[in-house]
Amino acid sequence: MGIRAEHVGRSIAGRSVLEGVSCEIADGDFAVFLGPTGAGKTSLLRMLAGIDLVDRGAVYYDGQDMRGVPVRNRPIAMVYQQFVNYPSLTVFENIASPLRAGRQGLSAGEVTARVHEAAELLGLAGVLTHRPSEISGGQQQRTAIARALVKGAKYIFLDEPLANLDFKLREALRGELKHLFRKRGGAVIYATPDPVDALSMGTHVGMVLDGRLVQYGAARAVYDAPATVAVGEYFSYPAMNVVDAALDAQGTLRLSQSLVLHGQPEAPPGRYRAGFRAHALDLVRRSTADAALPATVQLSEVVGSDTEIHVRHESLPLTVLTEQVRRFDAGEAIELFLNPAEIFLFDADTGKLAGRFAASMAVEAH
Amino acid sequence: MARIELDNLSHAYGTDASGAGFAIQRLNLCWEDGTANALLGPSGCGKTTLLNIISGLLRPGGGRVLFDGVDVTGKSARERHIAQVFQFPVVYEAMSVFDNLAFPLRNRGVAESSIKPRVNDIAELLGLNGLLQRKSKGLTPAEKQKVSLGRGLVREDTAAVLFDEPLTIIDPKEKYDLRRSLRDVQRALKMTMIYVTHDQHEALTFADRVTVMKDGAIQQTGTPDELHRNPATPFVGFFIGSPGMNFFDVEFQNGACSVGEMVVPVACANAGPARLGIRPEFVEVREDAAANCLHCRIRVVEDTGVYKVLTLETESQQLKARVPERFAPAEGAAVWVWFREEALRIFPAQGEARP
Amino acid sequence: MADWFTHHLGWMYWTWQSALFFGAIMASIAVLTVLDLRQPSVPRKGWLPIPTTRGDRLFLAIMSAIGLHLLWLGLAGAAWVAGASVLSAFLAVAIFWKG
């Protein structure tokens, strides 16, 4: 059982914001909808939650059609990107509000106990008597999360809950959220523009692009087989390198003048767009199959404990992710190694995934 | 362009008796002429205050600001020939983009004939050439911010260009282009630039030398590599790098110490309490029990696509470890860890608390 | 009926001419509402200085018709006031068609 959406669509002022979305989120899933700003993830979340009306299609909870069921009667909780709390209530009262507003009939003692439990879990025990305006942004968002948790709702929706937080706080809360929401009875539905969030938190990932759900499936499966070049580009950090390439009948892939690879392609000969993620390139040879290519550094960026190097190989702009903190100067010549097992072949016209370039060498999916 | 020195600088907003109201405390710093620098720290650490003191928008409570050795503490922003770009876009909305970019030049009486090429150059650099005739009111926030950046870069006679988290509102894709443009300009014109941010990516990417600040005091100044490899304080260790450094409170006895049941093979001359720091990259994790390892349980596994970050718990505390993609054990599994000796860092116990 | 009317609404001084006038305005608002329900009007930008929907254009047409009549009366007096009506009609067409 869980949430099922069938051909869901919605228009605002005659313009469609979301079209033909179908997916099934089972109980126990942590479903992440990934997509750029304005793609329609928030709309999708709001429709699944019932905050916005569905213009077309239907949403089912546990097999029951939810059209016409008002939000207050649904087993849901929601956390917004903006820190939404009741400004006139204290943190304690905020967390207690779903317990008091509903018809759960809890005694005052039970309410207090459950609020304290949630507050403890989220490190809010010290600020329970404060008002939301008196605590930090991180604490405000934790309050909103505690309110969602304490309700015990079957389905919890989180709309970019970490987007407005500082980098370090985001890093810490990401792991915590995953831990908090694990092993609950229902499902978690989470929207984010950050591909790392999607992969590290989600059991399932839905890629939303231009008002459509382009691909939905187990997180790792989507990551290892992006349906289109657009999914591949977005669901990678840094963005996937995409290069026009030609594959001949002998299984030889020509990416540039000097970069020619041999493999056992899953696709027939023809013209392709070859995609490989930044970490498929490295500064050291990791296996004998790796192909070497010369490149010139354009810019190097330190990302956490890694370095992202933007380079040019012949006329192709490529991005490399290497696991160390190092500074490269612009214009510096370096040698890179490309792992052919990590090359995806996308159809040159439709952008659809045709297959891996070196299937036998592909890393096994987790 | 100038070399900028801060000499024993202090500044307080609301001074209370305890001195806790200090925004900046007795600070000494020097930025060499023509270098790209960053000031990195969490919000509220005093970096914007410091920037405003350098540009002359704020008079410091104590200490001096020197440009090329000349004391400019009492001079106004205009006299210092400083350019500054703010966190949120500041455009003169009634003017066109061109007039906005020309404004700092016109105010200083630059001839119209030399304004035009200069404005066009800057517009080209920032990708604003198509917008020059537009009213700046209708621009998107990102475009407005580029106009602000342009006004900061348009003057050639500035002593330094200061940036106060200028890319906060720019899209990630464009951030990269703008960062590169800024670096290119800096390299080409050998400008002295100071870039303030709370985002370690931006600081470490933009600057040759990064200064980490906390609570109005300098923690460390160095190249990105130095900061990452040899943090001077636990704060730097935690703040730089992702995830940040792990810390353990330990007691040294006979030149060694232990974390839980694991004896850490690190030499330290001083006996007594200390803090041990290790980056998650150097926490080694194995699935089977081994001698002298720390027994942990996996609390959370986060897959980034390139590596996995494990949050581990021992009896008494949590730590993070970074492991390769192929690492199989799932959440809840028992594992054993040890630390790579060469990566261990020792900090005094009386250092500041981890945030 | 007529008695009730005179008794309760007599103070409003209705005649069939004024009833016709208000009837016409009500009818045009009603027609527009029905049209808008069937096919929502999207604001568009024509020769008028602001983007307008159908409703805006009706408002502007009525207001400019009143204005033209008042102007005519003020400048030329009551004679040939039908001229103002003709001008208003042309203006209304222009506003609805290309406004």
Place this chain on the structure above:
Amino acid sequence: MKKRYFLLALYFLLLFAPIYWMLITSLKTDSEILAEFTLFPKQITFEHYREIFGSPEWRGSFANSLIYVTLNVLITLAVAIPAAYAFSRWSFRGSHHLFFWLLTNRMAPAAVFMVPFTELYYAMHLFDTHLAVALAHCLFSIPLAIWILEGFMSGIPREIDETAYIDGYSFPRFFVKIFFPLIAPGVGVSAFFCFTFSWVELILAKALTVTEAKPIVVTLTAGIGAEGVKWGLLSAAGVLTMIPGALVVYFVRNSMAKGFSLGRI
């Protein structure tokens, strides 16, 4: 710096000169008012105030004003709060036009409605009642209140409403427990402006009342223009009419600044 404050001080001096003059006139004896020009009363007298409090006409018209003003504020808030909520939360067909139409009523000159209102309330058998004046003033106070309240409500994110529904609040409970405390300053400001408007409005109040509901503003103006105006009495009454406004502003003083910054007054 100095020049700025000098300007301000000078302005305040000019601002208070007329008020001061009225105040001292109300404290002077009639003979002193007419006989000589004095900046401070030679002999302070409260006889004018005593006369007002002793006169049933003055007392009655004070009471009449208070009654219909209170009625007006209550009716206005009761209908304006839900209407403002609709405007701030939903964009529905014709909402813009409706909003503008409402505002034009605020702009309409009261003189235009003088005769038809008289006829209307005659027909409704409400002429010369407090309710008539209160309802007539609603024409101006409702749009004003909707405008002010809409501004305050738009400042409260819709997500608060949604969160409340998700938490399980019914609409009435949400409105009373969560929403109302948040817009309370706006309600205060609207009440204040409805109050002042109704308290000072003259044309309609004069046209709709004869004796039963005759308000203070009419009683005040009645004596003007005639020969032998009782200046002392008039000043004292003027001073007294300023008091309720001052009291109301005292209660909503904290919300005023916010109302001003929203630009809705």
Place this chain on the structure above:
Amino acid sequence: MRQHPWLFLFPALLIMSISAFVPMMTVVNYSLHNIFAGSSPEFVGLENYAAVLSDADFRGALVRQLFFTVTILLIEIPLGVLLAHAIPHRGSGMALSLVLLGIPLLIPFNVVGIVWRLFAQSDIGVIPSLAALAGYDYNVSLHAVDAWLTLVALDVWHWTPLAALLAFSGLQAIPPAYYQAAAIDGASTWSTFRHVTLPRLRPVLTIGVLLRFMDSFTIYSEPLTLTGGGPGNTTTFLSFLIARKASSYELGYAGAASIIYLYIVIVLSYVFFQLLSGKQGATAR
């Protein structure tokens, strides 16, 4: 979520329709008929309008009205901006200034008239006494110029605080970064005012102009108490004229004049409203 806007709007619309539509139609009916008490109305088309528009009294009142409104707008708005700059930006000085400024706004309009009548009355007022010292014979009920100046002074006295308060809140809302940027760009004081302050004040100033236009265009109580419309007709404004005609039961004239009056108010308000919504989306929806 389902939306029930009309349910929420119903009570307000009901009252507004009765209070606005019915009288409005009645006024239009007045304007289209010749009405004599006791007999049925005679439809006369636009005759009343022609009569009103060619009436010297009406034209005079209209011109005076426009002139008055423009005059006070030209004084009150700039003076308000000037005052707003003079108000301290924080602390108790600010609070005190704001409260003091607000006081005239709270005085009933006809009391304002009385205050100024006392101030300007020829036998008991301050102004005549001071003017006499300067050798000027000041008399509101005899000299049109004196009456005008006093009326303008009254309105400026009464309403400049509103402009000042609005401008002050507008000034407070300008982020300091704008002034810092101007300082760094080397802008002069005037240039800063012209390019930073003024454009940012525009929305609040437009609101100020709109409010002051609306209220000064419908001014009634103050001239009634201060000058009674005189001397002669020199301070007779539109509201005054219409109220006078209606009181003498010239309903056709009063109705036509009302409609013309209302038309001007609505057109100008519409223009301001459009300016406002164009410049500041949030306010005008």
